[in-house]
Each structure stands twice: as structure tokens, then as C-alpha cells.
Amino acid sequence: MRPTPPEIGCTDLPAGWKLLPRSFFDAPPERVARxxxxxxxxxxxxxxxxxxxIVETEAYLGEHDPAAHAASGRTARNRVLYGPPGYAYVxxxxxxxxxxxxxxxxxxEPGSVLIRALEPLxxxxxxxxxxxxxxxxxxxxxxxxxxxxxxxxxxxxxxxxGCDLVDxxxxxxxxxxxxxxxxxGVTPRIGIRKxxxxxxxxxxxxxxxxxxxxxxxxxxxxxxxxxxxxxGEQRA
Numbered sequence: 398m399r400p401t402p403p404e405i406g407c408t409d410l411p412a413g414w415k416l417l418p419r420s421f422f423d424a425p426p427e428r429v430a431r432x433x434x435x436x437x438x439x440x441x442x443x444x445x446x447x448x449x450x451i452v453e454t455e456a457y458l459g460e461h462d463p464a465a466h467a468a469s470g471r472t473a474r475n476r477v478l479y480g481p482p483g484y485a486y487v488x489x490x491x492x493x494x495x496x497x498x499x500x501x502x503x504x505x506e507p508g509s510v511l512i513r514a515l516e517p518l519x520x521x522x523x524x525x526x527x528x529x530x531x532x533x534x535x536x537x538x539x540x541x542x543x544x545x546x547x548x549x550x551x552x553x554x555x556x557x558x559g560c561d562l563v564d565x566x567x568x569x570x571x572x573x574x575x576x577x578x579x580x581x582g583v584t585p586r587i588g589i590r591k592x593x594x595x596x597x598x599x600x601x602x603x604x605x606x607x608x609x610x611x612x613x614x615x616x617x618x619x620x621x622x623x624x625x626x627x628x629g630e631q632r633a
Contacts, residue, residue: 408444408445408446410439410446410572411519411574413574413575414437414439414572414573414574415572415573415574416563416564416565416570416571416572416573417436417483417562417563417571417572417573418563419481419482419483419563421483421563422482422483422499422500422501422502422563423482423483423501423502423503424482424501424502425456425458425501425502425508426456426457426458426459426501426502426508426509426510426597427456427458427597429456429499429501429508429510430454430455430456430510430597430599431454431581431583431599433451433454433499433510433512433571433599434451434452434453434454434578434581434599434600434601435450435451435576435577435578435601436450436451436571436572436573436576437449437450437451437518437571437572437573437574438451438497438512438515438546438550438569438570438571438572439519439569439570439571439572440550440551440552440568440569441568441569441570442551442568445520445523446519446520447519447520447523447524447549447550447551448517448518448519448520448550448572449515449516449517449518449519449524449540449546449549449550450515450516450518450576451512451514451515452514452515452516452600452601452604452606452607453512453513453514453598453599453600453601453604453606453607453608454510454511454512454513454598454599455510455511455513455586455587455597455598455599456508456509456510456511456597456599457498457508457509457510457511457597458508458597459478459502459506459507459508459509460507462592463591463592464586464589464590464591464592464593464595465507465509466478466486466488466509467479467507467509471507474488475488475507477500477558477559478498478500478507478508478509479504479505479506479507480500480504480559481500481503481504482499482500482501482502482503482504483499483500483561483562483563483571484499484500484559484560484561484562485497485498485499485500485552485557485558485559485560485561485562485569486498486499486500486509486558486559487547487552487553487554487557487558488554488558489554490544493544494543494544494547494548495544495547495548495552495553495554496511496543496544496547497511497512497543497546497547497552497557498510498511498512499512499562499571511543512543512546513542513543513546513598513608514540514541514542514543514545514546514600514606514607514608515539515540515546515549515550515606516536516540516604516606517536517539517540517549517606521536521539524539524540524549524550525539525549527548527549527550527551528540528545528548528549536605536606537605537606539606540606541605541606541607541608541609542608543608552569556568557569578601579601579602580601580602580603581599581600581601581602582599582600582601582602583596583597583598583599583600584596584598584600585597585598586598587608
């Protein structure tokens with residue numbers, strides 16, 4: 398457990414919050430991306446918890462997805478994607494912003510889901526401070542983007558890459574509190590150039606904490622599969 402910045406806050410897991418099982422992530426990324434909506438990303442410090450509800454995700458399909466980090470094969474940077482499902486893959490964009498993904502599919506198959514936006518739930522004051530916002534800044538500004546949410550929760554590649562998100566002993570974890578999602582929207586992925594037309598971005602439709610950009614296409618009950626090919630990128 399990492400030392401916390403000086404603030405006293407919630408240290409007990411709220412009643413009814415349960416870690417997701419590893420089997421949840423042993424599935425195609427487009428399915429995991431949809432089913433992660435409404436779940437909770439939680440960061441533990443010694444005397445503080447920071448947490449938010451996932452309201453936006455994107456699926457990256459592995460080596461045959463030209464927008465995925467795995468498109469050029471296994472490297473030292475992306476090796477977490479080739480391990481077991483349910484682990485954090487954290488990377489930096491231009492050395493400025495961090496982004497957090499979760500590995501999917503069995504070991505050796507590098508699918509992933511990018512967590513794009515959260516609705517802050519626990520430690521909201523500290524999350525605002527981490528973002529450099531005023532203490533009364535709208536909640537919709539706190540974690541409404543992949544870089545913003547990592548800054549809000551103090552997620553970094555150095556500390557969190559490779560973290561087991563389904564281990565109760567990990568500082569970073571993914572939880573289910575029984576929340577029921579309403580309307581789910583699906584749009585093309587945003588912030589990328591390759592395979593940008595694929596409908597692999599999932600959102601809680603109409604939620605104020607969803608990041609900007611991307612036109613809602615339809616409401617889905619099941620994720621749509623996509624066929625892609627070639628070499629890769631993944632952006633915020």
C-alpha cells in the first residue's frame with residue numbers, strides 16, 4: 398500500500414462492494430468494455446480511498462486491431478496485455494498523461510479495455526485537488542477523460558502498471574456494487590486515427606461525466622464484434 402497525501406478520509410470499503418472475479422475479464426474486450434460500465438475503479442492509500450463509477454470505456458481487440466498497443470506484437474512496454482486477464486496496463490501519452498486499461502482474454506491473447514471516464518464517488522475533494530481544480534468545481538470536470546481520471550485517482554505507470562485489479566491486497570481494484578445501468582450508448586472510438594470508425598466506445602448514455610466527442614449511434618444490449626487488421630496505436 399502506498400503512502401497517502403495528508404487527508405483523512407474513508408478507509409473502509411462501502412457495504413456491498415465486491416471485487417470483480419477474474420473470469421469477468423476472460424472474455425472478448427468488446428463484451429468486457431460494455432459490462433464494465435457502472436462498475437467502480439478504486440484506489441487505496443493508507444488512510445484514504447479514491448473511487449469512481451465507470452461511465453465510459455473503449456475496447457481494443459489485440460494484435461489484429463491497428464489502434465491497439467498490441468498491434469505490433471509483444472514488447473517490454475505492453476507485456477501486461479499478454480498476461481492473465483484482470484491486470485492494469487498503464488501507459489503514458491507524450492510523457493504527459495497516464496491512461497489505465499484492463500487486460501482481457503486468456504494469457505497470450507492481448508485484448509484490453511481503456512477506462513475513459515468516471516463519476517467520482519469517494520474522496521471527491523482529494524480528486525479535485527489532484528486535478529488542480531477549485532474545491533467547488535463541477536463533478537463533471539473531475540474525471541471525464543482517461544488522463545483526467547488517472548490524475549484524479551493518482552494512477553501512474555510507475556506505481557500501478559501490472560497491478561492485479563481483482564486481488565483484495567492490491568491498491569488498485571475493480572468493484573461491483575450492484576449498480577444497474579440504464580441506456581447504453583455505443584459510438585466509434587475517439588482520439589485515434591486508425592480503425593477509428595469501429596463502434597467500440599461504450600457510454601452511459603446522457604451521463605454528464607462522459608468525455609466530449611463521439612456521436613451516439615445506437616443503444617445496445619450486446620456488444621458488436623468488429624473485424625480489423627494490421628499495425629497499431631492507442632490514444633486518449
